Amino acid sequence: MWQYQKKLQYPIKIKQTNPKLASYIMSQYGGPDGEIAASLRYLSQRYAMPTAELKGLLTDVGTEELAHLEMVGAIVYQLTRNLSDDDIEKAGFDAYFVDHTNGIYPQAASGVPFNAMAIASKGDPITDLHESLAAEQKARTTYDNILRYCADDPDVRDVIRFLRQREVVHYQRFGEGLRHLTDRLNEKNFYEINPSFDK
């Protein structure tokens, strides 16, 4: 089970509000490569993992992603405080505002609400680890895209860089996880069996 720690993984203190930037960063809350998808992907995939090492890795990364979800929520929250009607309209934040005021809602930058299709869990650890590796790269690219819009806000840029770096570290660990798995399989044909289903 989980227990809440009353702190962010990395501190967030944003001086300047910016609803336009918030509407982009929101994609890492509830978008296709966002942190909800990441956490639920790994925490669902872990059931099919055949070794203690992989069960531990998926649990620990999935747990860290929940902390990142909270951080992205905190960024969006701080970027959308004390807005005037004028700020909202000028930033193009009005459509979101009509639906959610400045509450936090999981959706992509394009406005599409979170879709569980973004979570992939196939019940085959080779397949799932490849999915996880790809997911980390997609999230890294999304953070890179967000960074293009953060040039003049060092408070936001610093946090996004931290989150981006965690994607790189997770990718490295998942790569090690995949190698750990294939080292235990038939080296001439890794795909001979589903290591979770076939004994």
Next chain:
Amino acid sequence: MDKQKLLDCVRAAHFAMLEAGLYLDTHPYDSEALKKFEVYRLKYKEFVKQFEEQYGPLTLCGDFGSDGFDWINDPWPWEKEAN
């Protein structure tokens, strides 16, 4: 105490603490409830300490044994053997 029995004690104390905590969220100045919360919290900490000393960590920051990173050891909570 045997592993499952001790784990049940951890569960019971944690659940009592959590339940009292929920009540306190909406009644933060109820001194009776606060006393109960404190009893459950101390019990929980004590059971966790006993459990981890004998059977390994319950959280990543829990007490580890001397033979390596036993955090990852099987069984994991979703497996029957862990329950």
